[in-house]
Amino acid sequence: GFSLSMFQLLYYGLSIALWLICFVFQAVGLYAMAKQQGLRGKGLAWVPVLNMYMLGKVSDSVSGAFGRPTHKRVSLLTMHIILSSASYGLLFFLPAVIQFLIQFFTYSNYYQLNPGHGVPAFTPVASVLTVLFTSLGLIALAVVYYVFLMRALYVIFKDRSERNCALMIVLCIFINYAVGPCLFAVRNNQSKAALRIDYRRRQQEAQQAAYQQA
Numbered sequence: 001g002f003s004l005s006m007f008q009l010l011y012y013g014l015s016i017a018l019w020l021i022c023f024v025f026q027a028v029g030l031y032a033m034a035k036q037q038g039l040r041g042k043g044l045a046w047v048p049v050l051n052m053y054m055l056g057k058v059s060d061s062v063s064g065a066f067g068r069p070t071h072k073r074v075s076l077l078t079m080h081i082i083l084s085s086a087s088y089g090l091l092f093f094l095p096a097v098i099q100f101l102i103q104f105f106t107y108s109n110y111y112q113l114n115p116g117h118g119v120p121a122f123t124p125v126a127s128v129l130t131v132l133f134t135s136l137g138l139i140a141l142a143v144v145y146y147v148f149l150m151r152a153l154y155v156i157f158k159d160r161s162e163r164n165c166a167l168m169i170v171l172c173i174f175i176n177y178a179v180g181p182c183l184f185a186v187r188n189n190q191s192k193a194a195l196r197i198d199y200r201r202r203q204q205e206a207q208q209a210a211y212q213q214a
Helices: 004-036 042-046 050-065 072-090 094-113 125-160 165-174 176-185 192-213
Strands: none
Touching: 004 042, 004 050, 004 176, 042 050, 050 072, 050 125, 050 192, 072 125, 125 165, 125 176, 165 176
């Protein structure tokens, strides 16, 4: 029959497939925008984790074109690496935490039925405290990271699709998988920042040509 393991396998398979599809959408979108804005390192859009650097770089380019220099590329990449590393690191403490909780609740029920007995040897509380405080720190960092990410996306969407900017941000906030398709959807839209950057480049070239002729 259709066992639970088969259901889990199907669930994880569909989740991975959906993640890959959204990743490709995001990579194509970021690569096209970076190329249009004349940014270096466009290939980073196809590298997991480092694609956050490229997303921040595209946003920084838009902000810089309008005289508002930012450094979201460094912030997004740093926070993403810390969150990923710490999250995987917590997995090593989970067995000890689960064992502690099982022993704790087992002892509580046993003590209620048999008062006066000694306290059993618990799993070291340090593991639980480590997971607790690390988790709280990660939650706080995740909130900050999410705010930075949404701010970077807002700058990009507003530059390329001011009319639909609010709708796309709402979708990205409530549906994480919407980030890739939204970036893909606006990749070929005219960028006001790119126009300004190109205008400045042509001005500089004209000034250099005039200086050489003088």
